[in-house]
Amino acid sequence: MVGQAEIFNDDRINNPQWTDQPSYACRLIAGRMDGFRSTAKIYKYNSKKRDWFLCGADIHYANNLLRVEAEIMNRHSNTDDSDLLETYIQSAYTFDLPDTKMFHCLTPVARWDTMGYNVWNSKFDVKRITVGINFRLTFIPYDSILRIDYDQYFATKDFPDFDNRDLHVADNKVTVELVVKF
Numbered sequence: 001m002v003g004q005a006e007i008f009n010d011d012r013i014n015n016p017q018w019t020d021q022p023s024y025a026c027r028l029i030a031g032r033m034d035g036f037r038s039t040a041k042i043y044k045y046n047s048k049k050r051d052w053f054l055c056g057a058d059i060h061y062a063n064n065l066l067r068v069e070a071e072i073m074n075r076h077s078n079t080d081d082s083d084l085l086e087t088y089i090q091s092a093y094t095f096d097l098p099d100t101k102m103f104h105c106l107t108p109v110a111r112w113d114t115m116g117y118n119v120w121n122s123k124f125d126v127k128r129i130t131v132g133i134n135f136r137l138t139f140i141p142y143d144s145i146l147r148i149d150y151d152q153y154f155a156t157k158d159f160p161d162f163d164n165r166d167l168h169v170a171d172n173k174v175t176v177e178l179v180v181k182f
Helices: none
Strands: 002-008 023-031 035-046 051-062 066-077 082-093 103-117 126-137 143-155 173-181
Antiparallel strands (some): 002 023, 051 066, 066 082, 082 103, 103 126
16 A cells, blocks of 8 residues: 655646645555556645645556546535536557557547536536547557547536636547657
């Protein structure tokens, strides 16, 4: 079992802004990346824009070909006294391909997400299913993957997190992405 703790003074990892009070995160991890692993975690964000307390847990199983994981996370906002519950389950299975000039292997993936405010008394406001396929490329000298995903959303029209964004987060979409690791 491994414990991790961190204290940081910023708003979010992708939007650093100094705050008056530090934020913190703690994780307790049992298991390894191969085989079974479970994690319990808490995060506390202290900023002018958000005063959040998050807690959750996940379970993960992986071997050379299969990966399955699930998570549940609750975000309590002290600013407006709301709770956002988020869950997901995802899986991927890798098929090795015979010697080809294009791909080493292909991996079908599937994910089911849900999120909603105060769902302990109601229902999830947003549900999403993602299906896709990943191709590990042979013709690029680095570790590279071509990902093709489709997202289908089932969202209520008045979900507040989508109302204030210029991006169409809850639009059904196809995503094509090339990932190259150096």
